[in-house]
Amino acid sequence: MxxxxxxxxxxxxxxxxxxxxxxxxxxxxxxxxxxxxxxxxxxxxxxxxxxxxxxxxxxxxxxxxxxxxxxxxxxxxxxxxxxxxxxxxxxxxxxxxxxxxxxxxxxxxxxxxxxxxxxxxxxxxVPVRDTAGRKPVGRFHTALQMQDITFAYDPNSRPILQDFSLTVAKGQKYALIGPSGSGKSTVLNLLIGNLTDYQGTLRYDQTNYQHITPDSLINQVTYLDQTPFMFNDTLKNNLTMNEPYSDETIAAVIQRVGLTDLVASLPQGLATMVEKDGRNLSGGQKQRVVLARGLLQGRQIVFTDESTASLDPASAQAIEKMIVTDPHLTVVMVTHHLRPTIAQQVDRVIDSTEFVPA
Structure with missing residues (x-):
C-alpha cells in the first residue's frame, strides 16, 4: 500500500x-x-x-x-x-x-x-557520506584546484573529463563554454563536491577535498541555475532564510545585487509576500534574490549553470554583468552562449574541448 x-x-x-x-x-x-x-x-x-x-x-x-x-x-x-x-x-x-x-x-x-x-x-x-577524519573549511582565500581529473558517470563509458586541470583563483571570473552534454555542469558538480568518484586531486585552498566535510564546502558557494526556488513567504525571509541579519546588512546586499528599485516599488517593501514559485517576480529578480541569499551568508564563490538561459537578452546580460564585474566574487559560469561583452570581462574562457585530450 x-x-x-x-x-x-x-x-x-x-x-x-x-x-x-x-x-x-x-x-x-x-x-x-x-x-x-x-x-x-x-x-x-x-x-x-x-x-x-x-x-x-x-x-x-x-x-x-x-x-x-x-x-x-x-x-x-x-x-x-x-x-x-x-x-x-x-x-x-x-x-x-x-x-x-x-x-x-x-x-x-x-x-x-x-x-x-x-x-x-x-x-x-539513502547514502551517508563518511565524514570521519574530515575537517570544515573556512572562508575562501586562494584557489580551487582541479589537478589531472578524470571522471565518467559510467565506468564502461568514455570519460566526460580526462586528465583535466583547472585553477580557479580567488576573485577571478571563468566561463565554461560548449554544447549541452559536454561536461560543463560536471565540472561545477566536482568543484562543489557533489561528485566524489573521480580520479585525480581536488583542492580548496591547498586542502584536499578528501579531508573536507562536504557541508562546509557547500557553505562557501552560491549556485545559480535556470530555476531559482522561491518560498511562499515574505521577500525578506526569502533573502535572509529567517536568519537574523541587521537592516543595514540586508540593505547593503540589496543594493549590491540591484534589488533596490524592486523593493522601493513594492507597497509593503521587504514585507511583500512572494507568491508560490515566485510568480510575482521576474526571472532576473529571482536570480538576484538567490545571489543575495548567498552574499548574506558570506559566500564569495558563485557557480552559474545556464542560469540566464531562460531570461530575455537584456535581463540576462544585466545579471551576468553584475556577477562578473563584482571584484569580491569568484565566478565559474557555465553557458552555451557567451555574449561578446561578457567574454571580454571574464579572465578566462574554457572550451569543453579541453576536458578530454584530442
Whole structure:
C-alpha cells in the first residue's frame, strides 16, 4: 500500500508539473485520465490491503476467542473435578483476556510495521557520506584546484573529463563554454563536491577535498541555475532564510545585487509576500534574490549553470554583468552562449574541448 501511495503521488505530481505542456497541446483530458488511472491503481492496492487486514484481524480475533473458550472449558473441567475453587473461573477469564488481548495488539502492530517497512527501506538506502577524519573549511582565500581529473558517470563509458586541470583563483571570473552534454555542469558538480568518484586531486585552498566535510564546502558557494526556488513567504525571509541579519546588512546586499528599485516599488517593501514559485517576480529578480541569499551568508564563490538561459537578452546580460564585474566574487559560469561583452570581462574562457585530450 505504501508503494501504491508513492506511485499515486509521483503520477499526480508528474501530470500537474506538465500541465502547461498538456494545455498547449490541447490534451487536458490526459490530466484527468492519468489522475483517474493512478487513483484506481492506488485504490486497488488499498482495497487489497484492507481486505488482507480484515481477514488477518478476523483470524487473530477468532483464534484469540477460541483460546479463551478453551481456557474457560479447561477451568470449568477442573472445577467440576474439584481440583480448583469455583472462583478460579473468573480469574481464568481475566487472565486469558489480558494475555490474548495483548497478543492481538502485538499482531496488529506487526501488520502496521510491515505496511510502512518500504518507507524505512528508502531511508536506509539513502547514502551517508563518511565524514570521519574530515575537517570544515573556512572562508575562501586562494584557489580551487582541479589537478589531472578524470571522471565518467559510467565506468564502461568514455570519460566526460580526462586528465583535466583547472585553477580557479580567488576573485577571478571563468566561463565554461560548449554544447549541452559536454561536461560543463560536471565540472561545477566536482568543484562543489557533489561528485566524489573521480580520479585525480581536488583542492580548496591547498586542502584536499578528501579531508573536507562536504557541508562546509557547500557553505562557501552560491549556485545559480535556470530555476531559482522561491518560498511562499515574505521577500525578506526569502533573502535572509529567517536568519537574523541587521537592516543595514540586508540593505547593503540589496543594493549590491540591484534589488533596490524592486523593493522601493513594492507597497509593503521587504514585507511583500512572494507568491508560490515566485510568480510575482521576474526571472532576473529571482536570480538576484538567490545571489543575495548567498552574499548574506558570506559566500564569495558563485557557480552559474545556464542560469540566464531562460531570461530575455537584456535581463540576462544585466545579471551576468553584475556577477562578473563584482571584484569580491569568484565566478565559474557555465553557458552555451557567451555574449561578446561578457567574454571580454571574464579572465578566462574554457572550451569543453579541453576536458578530454584530442
Amino acid at each position: 505504501t508503494r501504491a501511495n508513492e506511485r499515486l503521488m509521483n503520477r499526480i505530481s508528474d501530470v500537474l508539473t506538465g500541465f502547461d505542456a498538456l494545455n498547449l497541446l490541447n490534451l487536458r483530458r490526459l490530466l484527468v485520465q492519468r489522475t483517474v488511472a493512478a487513483s484506481q491503481d492506488a485504490a486497488t492496492h488499498i482495497n487489497a490491503w484492507q481486505w488482507m487486514n480484515g481477514v488477518t484481524t478476523g483470524v487473530i480475533n477468532g483464534v484469540s476467542g477460541l483460546c479463551q473458550d478453551a481456557m474457560l472449558l479447561l477451568t470449568g473441567f477442573m472445577v467440576w473435578q474439584h481440583l480448583v475453587p469455583i472462583g478460579t473461573i473468573n480469574a481464568s477469564l481475566n487472565f486469558a483476556g489480558t494475555i490474548f488481548a495483548g497478543m492481538t495488539g502485538i499482531m496488529t502492530s506487526v501488520m502496521d510495521m510491515a505496511s510502512v517497512a518500504p518507507i524505512f527501506e528508502k531511508f536506509a538506502a
